Amino acid sequence: xxxxxxxxxxxxxxxxECDLYSHLVTRATxxxxxxxxxxxxxxxxxxxxxxxxxxxxxxxxxxxxxDEIVAQLxxxxxxxxxxxxxxxxAAAAAAAxxxxxCRGLHEAHLEALEPVxxxxxxxxxxxxxxxxxRLAGVASDDERAAWHLVHETGxxxxxxxxxxGGRAAGDLAPWLARVAARRLVVDAEGGYWPLRLA
Amino acid sequence: MTTILAVPxxxxxASFEQVLAPLAALPPDxxxxxxxxxxxxxxxxxxxxxxxxxxxxxVKPQFLAPEGDETxxxxxxxxxxxxxxxxxxxxRPLPRSRAGDSHVLLPVTEIGAHGDVQEVxxxxxxxAAAIMADELRFPVSxxxxxxxxxxxxxxxxxxxxxxxxxxxxxxxxxxKRLGRKVVVIAVCDGxxxxxxxxxxxxxxxxxxxxxxxxxxxxxxLKGASRFRDPGRGQGLPNIRKYMGRWGAxxxxxxxxxxxxxxxxxxxxxxxxxxxxxxxxxxxxIVIPAQVGVEG
Numbered sequence: 001x002x003x004x005x006x007x008x009x010x011x012x013x014x015x016x017e018c019d020l021y022s023h024l025v026t027r028a029t030x031x032x033x034x035x036x037x038x039x040x041x042x043x044x045x046x047x048x049x050x051x052x053x054x055x056x057x058x059x060x061x062x063x064x065x066x067d068e069i070v071a072q073l074x075x076x077x078x079x080x081x082x083x084x085x086x087x088x089x090a091a092a093a094a095a096a097x098x099x100x101x102c103r104g105l106h107e108a109h110l111e112a113l114e115p116v117x118x119x120x121x122x123x124x125x126x127x128x129x130x131x132x133x134r135l136a137g138v139a140s141d142d143e144r145a146a147w148h149l150v151h152e153t154g155x156x157x158x159x160x161x162x163x164x165g166g167r168a169a170g171d172l173a174p175w176l177a178r179v180a181a182r183r184l185v186v187d188a189e190g191g192y193w194p195l196r197l198a
Numbered sequence: 199m200t201t202i203l204a205v206p207x208x209x210x211x212a213s214f215e216q217v218l219a220p221l222a223a224l225p226p227d228x229x230x231x232x233x234x235x236x237x238x239x240x241x242x243x244x245x246x247x248x249x250x251x252x253x254x255x256x257v258k259p260q261f262l263a264p265e266g267d268e269t270x271x272x273x274x275x276x277x278x279x280x281x282x283x284x285x286x287x288x289x290r291p292l293p294r295s296r297a298g299d300s301h302v303l304l305p306v307t308e309i310g311a312h313g314d315v316q317e318v319x320x321x322x323x324x325x326a327a328a329i330m331a332d333e334l335r336f337p338v339s340x341x342x343x344x345x346x347x348x349x350x351x352x353x354x355x356x357x358x359x360x361x362x363x364x365x366x367x368x369x370x371x372x373x374k375r376l377g378r379k380v381v382v383i384a385v386c387d388g389x390x391x392x393x394x395x396x397x398x399x400x401x402x403x404x405x406x407x408x409x410x411x412x413x414x415x416x417x418x419l420k421g422a423s424r425f426r427d428p429g430r431g432q433g434l435p436n437i438r439k440y441m442g443r444w445g446a447x448x449x450x451x452x453x454x455x456x457x458x459x460x461x462x463x464x465x466x467x468x469x470x471x472x473x474x475x476x477x478x479x480x481x482x483i484v485i486p487a488q489v490g491v492e493g
Contacts, residue, residue, distance in 0.1 A: 023323065025315060025349040026349065026353055027353065029312065059342070061342075062319075062345075062346045063432055067432065106339075109342075111342075111346070116432070119421075
């Protein structure tokens with residue numbers, strides 16, 4: 001079971017900067033906002049949680065803030081990173097406690113976010129302001145295909161997903177494990193499940 | 199003895215080098231008179247760089263404002279004189295601005311802290327949609343991108359300069375070189391500059407070639423930073439990539455070198471070295487209107 005934690009980035013900005021500003025710009029602002037978000041995340045100690053960062057009320061997001069808020073949150077919680085060896089894939093999946101999902105993103109927010117994710121070789125599930133869900137950042141074609149399969153089918157056991165995708169389960173399994181290790185899907189109850197808000 | 203620095207009739211990033219040239223032979227406390235009486239036009243870069251020149255001197259230079267009423271009035275409306283009063287000793291009272299100007303998208307504004315960048319973004323974001331859509335015929339959705347680029351350029355001062363600087367944004371018809379309307383962002387400081395910023399953190403690199411040009415290449419083309427945090431140093435490289443999509447020109451001058459990311463419509467050399475020494479970093483971004491949809 002994963003607890004959903006709603007994190008309104010705009011509200012965190014208001015708390016961090018005393019309501020003075022409405023734009024997520026400058027590295028100092030990003031650090032302050034991340035501090036607020038970490039406090040909220042820390043209040044839910046223990047267990048698995050899906051942190052939903054809501055950008056729908058954010059105006060301008062610059063590269064520095066995208067780095068300080070999104071990339072640093074992912075890096076500090078070990079989410080989104082590329083896992084190379086099979087052993088580290090399994091270890092990363094087992095240790096996972098926080099998943100991240102960004103919603104309410106405008107095209108310009110993604111223009112700030114994508115280069116930052118690429119720089120750190122991170123991937124992240126994002127929902128744009130019109131409700132479309134996609135994978136942002138760095139992921140191989142096989143990882144993207146595995147993620148799409150989980151997202152489009154609503155998830156299930158590897159064999160079920162493989163049947164849906166017309167693939168051999170043995171070929172699909174390592175890629176499902178990788179996207180789970182990167183916290184782009186949830187590995188639970190013998191299957192792989194999309195990050196869902198409800 | 200006072201050295202007179204004559205401001206050319208048309209003051210931009212190129213002609214500003216004429217103003218700087220006589221400075222090389224002078225000590226920092228030499229008395230200067232910056233004579234802008236015959237100036238007729240100035241780009242945002244020219245105006246901001248004149249302020250940096252004054253701030254970089256040990257003794258406040260004297261200043262003579264443009265004699266032409268139209269020019270003086272325009273310089274006043276850009277906010278230049280308001281800033282100049284702080285760093286120059288005006289020989290005569292400087293003209294006061296009575297009204298705004300539609301070409302001045304952001305008046306000459308001092309940047310010294312993160313809060314100043316926030317203020318600039320707040321001020322420009324209200325007008326960014328009009329700038330991008332009405333002035334340059336870009337989609338309205340690009341307005342946030344414009345504010346993002348401005349923010350990153352200004353942060354270069356706050357994060358690296360160790361001194362305050364100035365930003366200005368104007369629009370004008372660039373008939374001579376482009377035949378199109380452009381929006382120009384200038385961000386200038388008189389702080390550490392790129393080479394000294396690296397040396398402060400990492401010492402002098404063990405390289406056959408280490409000078410201002412090499413430091414600019416590291417910062418803009420390779421994304422190296424004086425900070426050890428792997429997320430740092432991406433501001434200018436990301437601006438470069440982002441501006442490439444818009445066919446914009448990015449130029450950064452620091453110390454004795456200027457590096458430009460040159461679009462098809464321009465023929466500046468990518469790297470100019472052995473310029474007159476000038477402290478800090480001076481950034482200029484020229485965003486041209488979309489071709490075929492000139493307003």
